[in-house]
Amino acid sequence: MKLKLLRVDTKVIMGSFFLVLSSLLALLLPLILKGLIDGSSIENIGSKVFQSFLIFIGQALFSSIGYYLFSQSGEKKIAKIRKKVIEGLIYAEKSFFDKSQSGELTSAIVNDTSVIREFLITTFPNIILSLVMVLGSIVVLFSLDWNLSLLLFITLPCMMFIILPLSNISEKYSRRLQEEIGFLTGQLTEKIQEHELIKTNQAEKVYRMFWIIVLKGYKTIH
Structure with missing residues (x-):
């Protein structure tokens, strides 16, 4: 596909x-x-x-x-x-x-x-x-200027040793961020659908603490 x-x-x-x-x-x-x-x-x-x-x-x-x-x-x-x-x-x-x-x-x-x-x-x-x-x-x-160009060309491999680790870190961060966005969207959708149940049981404080914990975990990756 x-x-x-x-x-x-x-x-x-x-x-x-x-x-x-x-x-x-x-x-x-x-x-x-x-x-x-x-x-x-x-x-x-x-x-x-x-x-x-x-x-x-x-x-x-x-x-x-x-x-x-x-x-x-x-x-x-x-x-x-x-x-x-x-x-x-x-x-x-x-x-x-x-x-x-x-x-x-x-x-x-x-x-x-x-x-x-x-x-x-x-x-x-x-x-x-x-x-x-x-x-x-x-x-x-x-x-x-071939002399200066040759010097710059020689330094490129040294720059790659710096760029590649940073690229790997960025990739891991992006993947984790996308997973957290999916989790947060899922939680938001489910809890909004349960809004009537929350009101019926007067559980606003419980759900407020739940969201504080969820958002704190989401904030740590930013």
């Missing part, structure tokens, strides 16, 4: 193409600035400023088109995912619902799919942009 829902479609390919074009245009700006710094005639300065303006407009245009296409593709995929999840719940066994809270299931449909949406619409396009920018920047830097 994942392969069918998350397959690469035409909009993703076209969106990637426009984002790559946007990144390549952004990489041209340092080369134009190099020409300005090295010294140019008045006529050439005006020409290079105009070129920079066109590149800036083109970069913004291609980037907007790319993100728009990714957004269209992502929204369509999320709609399919939510449809599949809801269909799965409709035909699920009764024992499944006995073990699950309705709020947690609602959170899975709304919150968890929103995380996937964020990845498809924002994170994945940014990964493409970053890869092109990093590779292109290396080429541009070597063309401008």
